Amino acid sequence: LPDVFIKAMPVLQTLEDAGFEAYFVGGSVRDLLLDRHVHDVDITTSAYPEEVKELFAKSIDTGIRHGTVTVLYGGESYEITTFRTESGYQDYRRPDHVTFVQNLDEDLKRRDFTINALAMDLHGQIVDLFNGVEDLKNHIIRAVGDPEKRFHEDALRMMRAVRFTSQLKFNLEEKTEQAIKDNHELLKKISVERIREEFVKMGIGPHSRQAFQIFLDTQLSEDVPDFAGKKELLQIYPQLQFSPTLETSLWSLIIILLKLPDEDISKFMRDWKNSNAMTEQVERIIKFFDLISDHTPNDYELFQAGERTIINTIDVAHILGQPVASEALVDRYLALPIKKPAELAIDGRFLIKHGMRPGAELGHTLNKIRELVVSSRLENSPDAIEKYLEDLD
Ligand code: ATP
Ligand code: MG
Structure with a gap:
């Protein structure tokens, strides 16, 4: 097990010892099973935020309204989120209201894709309600439940789906892809900041060409600011290899x-x-x-x-x-000879001392001196520059 998990075990243990359930969840479990590098682990628990805070000496109220507390432990920080469902999706955006629930299953149901709806307990036991492990093996991005419904709840998930194809070199499951094609306009409801974040991840993923092609083919590109009607120009993207x-x-x-x-x-x-x-x-x-x-x-x-x-x-x-x-x-x-303006041996004050008056003329002379120094036509020393000024007169 990678170090990030080992280091976090006492955190899960603390929650368990206090009688709560606690699991690694989401991207970290997915990436572990894929043998990808795991940068951080997310933890989900049956404990309420206030209960989490009582168990650890140092914590930050990251998103307490949504059930997330950041716990500082062993020099690391961990996002611990209470099991929750989301309700009252309005306007195809992330919901404002979350409801804390008492079991993991409910929490996993609200997650976007089967491969992101995996949890793992302290003993390495995987909880896989939606055949996420199978989809991981087959390199498939599949919405949890009815994709149509899930994209209506939160339209950003369509961008996330495409982003994951780039990041993981996976394919979209047929119904998931069809639901994106049928509902791409919903993306218009999503804030550009959230779209941008997914777009950037799509661009720097190793499978970005294919992802861009899907982005265009599903028409998602038509619902992103300034991209509408530019499909022909954008078609160049799938031909490029982006540089991470x-x-x-x-x-x-x-x-x-x-x-x-x-x-x-x-x-x-x-x-x-x-x-x-x-x-x-x-x-x-x-x-x-x-x-x-x-x-x-x-x-x-x-x-x-x-x-x-x-x-x-x-x-x-x-x-x-x-x-x-x-x-x-x-x-x-x-x-x-010099790489920054500040490396020039003299400044404006030097010119004033040598009889120049402040103003445009002085700025002009300073630029000229800088240019001569940079192009090795004048030595970068006060003496040489002084001589240059004398010769000017
Ligand atoms: P990354 O490697 O980019 O961090 P990730 O899967 O961890 O990928 P995050 O955005 O960090 O992605 O989200 C963490 C988890 O939260 C996801 O794995 C998923 O279970 C859930 N999640 C995130 N965004 C959504 C969403 N819009 N709808 C449903 N579930 C989501
Ligand atoms: Mg993550």
């Missing part, structure tokens, strides 16, 4: 591929509720991508782009099947 190393989680790609004008890029980033930092990074990559598509960058252009943008842009170019002389670019960048 791409730091931007493929946002830049989408935009480059859509070949949007600048205003639409901003609109896309806004509509998808990306952070300003992400938007800025994407815009830098696009700018540098256009630049290297046009000409070999000079030293100052490499300096202005910066290492992070250079590396991400090389990644994007590679994915697009337009490889650039990537090592050369990175090596050239690393060999630059």
Whole structure:
């Protein structure tokens, strides 16, 4: 048994000793049986949140209304969720109300797919109400119960289904797939943040090409912001191999591929509720991508782009099947005399001391000096720069 489970055993034991039931559940059990790396374990229990809190010295009320308490134990943190059902699904979204229940079966029924509805107790005993183990063996994503009904309860599950095909290299079970085709419009009800999270996971999964094809074939793509009516453009996705190393989680790609004008890029980033930092990074990559598509960058252009943008842009170019002389670019960048503006031997104050007045002219001179230093035409030392200034006069 992997360490993550061993380390968590005392937590389950504590719950059991107090007379409660406790199980590992969901993704961690699935990934254990698949021999995939398990990063964290989720625990489900018959104990109420208040009861969980009483049993452990340190805990955080993560989502106490939904039954989740985070327990800090042995230097790790564990999400412990009380057995619950969900009710009152409104508007095809996750329910606001949960009802705590006293048995595991009820809890497993509310879960999305058979492979995610597995539980395991302290002794390694698996609880498998819906033949999830069989589906794991056959590499099948199958909704728990009636897929139609389950997607009406929470339409995000359709995106999750497709995301899991990418992550696990699994196929959709026929009825589950048909229900997605029949109900894809329901995705419109789901917040873009939740869709984005699944979309990113879909893109970085090892089976992303097939997943993108399913995303298009089921028409889910029509119900995602800014993708409607762009099927032909999007059809390029299944032909690409996405790079899990791409730091931007493929946002830049989408935009480059859509070949949007600048205003639409901003609109896309806004509509998808990306952070300003992400938007800025994407815009830098696009700018540098256009630049290297046009000409070999000079030293100052490499300096202005910066290492992070250079590396991400090389990644994007590679994915697009337009490889650039990537090592050369990175090596050239690393060999630059200075790599950040702050590494310049002088600053604005130095120029003022040498008789310049604050203003646009000064900024211009500073930029010029920086450019000369970066391109090795001027030594990065106060003396050399002073001499340069004297020669200017
Ligand atoms: P990952 O490896 O991405 O973490 P996961 O299966 O653990 O995959 P989570 O989003 O962390 O996915 O959810 C944990 C568990 O909660 C799932 O395995 C599933 O049992 C249940 N679950 C999550 N989202 C839903 C949903 N929208 N509807 C029903 N059950 C869900
Ligand atoms: Mg998880």
